[in-house]
Amino acid sequence: MTNPAALSPDEARALFRDGLRTPTAGWCAGWTQANLLAVPRDHAYDFLLFAQRNPKPCPVLDVTEPGEVSCALFCGDLRTDLPAYVVYEDGEPVAEVTDASGVWRDDLVAFLIGCSFTFESALLAAGVPVRHVEQGRNVPMYRTNRPCRPAGAIGGPLVVSMRPVPAHQVADAVRVTARYPAVHGAPVHVGGPAALGIADLGAPDFGDAVEVRPGEVPVFWACGVTPQAAVMASKPPFAIGHAPGHMAITDARDADFLVP
Template sequence: MGTTVTDPAALTPREARSLFRGGLITPTAGWSAGWTQANLLVLPREMALEFMVFAQRNARACPVLDVALAGEVAASIFDGDLRTDLPAYRVYRDGEPVAEVGEVREYWRDDLVSFLIGCSFTFEGALLEAGVPVRHIEAGTNVPMYLTNRECAPAGRFAGPLVVSMRPVPARQVGDAVRVTARYPAVHGAPVHVGDPAGLGITDLDRPDFGEPVEIRAGETPVFWACGVTPQAAVMRSRPAFAIGHAPGHMAVTDARDSAYLVP
């Protein structure tokens, strides 16, 4: 779709969702400033409780903000249609991604339960206000995300590795980045790792597993936060018969305010 958006940060959630419903596919970092974005995972009802336990046991990576029960296509923080109002989705069968599409009505079933999971995009406005650069917003690209060698606590059929997002931060500002993001525990909170990516089993920052690489400049340190793509890594490991997720970086723009998740 050829839509040009001159100031995505100024859009309301409803305006953003309308563009996505109309076919616009784009990463959403920097969109609808001040409004919370969320990861999406959709599962058959018979697996929902097991996933909720998995999320509870791995709350840093999988902070559940809201749940739409079977038969519902909206949620209390998402006054839109979960089948059409994200910019892109991934469909999984037996743990394998079989489609990446702009809407999922043809895949939808009445027994599907939708989980909205906290996203680190929520604290990026606060980082920028504190003077901490956010490189993927500067570059207009997707945030880089990586599979790690850290295992999540399993629950029932769900198990898998922690996924992290990475932002390069000037070394003198790493402490600021930690302090700012620690005040958002419901959307991943403080970093899980600072510095050498080998400590997470990451061998090449220029080859993220999801998203796009970003430039790391002289004097900058890679900083890693738990990422809401972790549930999709669990889907790929655990291989449920069917699941739907957001395409990484293409989030649900909700009607909740970022400030609602700020701890004073």
Template sequence: MPPRRRPGTAAVPGGTASLPGDPASLTPAEARALFRGGLASPTAGWSRGFTQANLIIVPRAQAFDVLLFAQRNPKSCPILGVQGAGETSGPLLPGGDIRTDLPRYTVYEDGVLVAEPGDITDWWQDDLVTFIIGCSFTFEAALQDAGIPIAHIEQGVNVPMYRTTVRSASAGALSGPMVVSMRPIPAAQVEDAVRITARYPAVHGAPVHAGDPTVLGIADLAAPDFGDAVEIQRGEVPVFWACGVTPQAAVMESRPSLAIGHAPGFMLITDARDSDYLVP
């Protein structure tokens, strides 16, 4: 095992990469190369048309529990792909490296966040299994094409995400709350947002709730648990989608010896296309 780091400290990624002028125009390989070079940026709006994904990586001994947790919580944890023990690449990132090609990761030891590095080579073990999980960023282009504003993109911040009081179905040693992402939607367009996102069931699909956040146990929309708060305009309704950070919330509660994820909002950009997950 690599040296333990103090909880809450973050490893600073190296490299000299700078933010591109038009992240939406980058191919996935170009975006991953920038992250491999040290750029750390939330990825909403990047590589338009290509699928972004959440990540949870655990030792093989815990992999079945994660697989079962995902199967029992398909809204929060839709699996797009699995890389076997020790595998660092796969069909969703051909020629890439899962250890270096995200802009930022989270590393948990005994359920405690100990680092947010730009690569995880120091923590890599040959028995680690990678689960690639659908992300709601995938349907944001479709919402924008329908004229529905995406506040965190327009405001240049990370998407807000919240722990809820809704419990995920437990699996083996894993249990925890459902996490949701929130987008404020003009009231007249909420029905359209539900209809559009329902056509992407592999990337969380339709929202789990719209309106009063206290129904989900969220006390203050201005204080997200992950990501950044966004301004909600008059006439907008907060709409909540199940979020792929849910497995990390389960890790924090269940305290496995080691687990690695993406930093919320700092996603894996895959070579799959958003249209691959659109159903008629």
């Protein structure tokens, strides 16, 4: 396959539509990736309010009308053009599929939520390592002991992603990512995972464990899987999300979300 970083969003989405399942970190360099959550119209306002009250983990980039399967930010088909989806019933994950068209409903409202993959090219350009890309793995993600502010019927814990950073480069990682507030921005925690209620970095709730080397500090960013943790905690009757780490590759540029 062509270098995934060199692909356009259209080219990547065509591969996913044909059944390729893969984490998307490092794909389509310069193009913004997004988390997906689709909920029935009856729950869409509660989720929009939940996102407004919790902008760090849930920065909304775009929202569809009920039943729409594309939007200004994503010109493909949200039912087929991601590498993998999780289907929820009453808060329980009941299936993982590479094509959600058979379960997509006409009343679904789809939310695209900012993703920290967007700032990883900037981290690499600043000389900050991105370990899951180095190791060809999915980013590790963890539920925390920090509750999000609830909204209506929706509530749940903050989820974070973790990247090990050499101690002398932590300030650089904070500085670089703070310039991307629409895609989670600066870290929410630096250092000991126990402060977030994380018992074992080697056992993430989502994604893959990565190596933390001597002299490195675990750095945690708010994560767009938080909405799916809220689905599992709040148990709406139906929802569809991306499989964690298997993102929607949008038609926006990473630079669109960079602030001075």
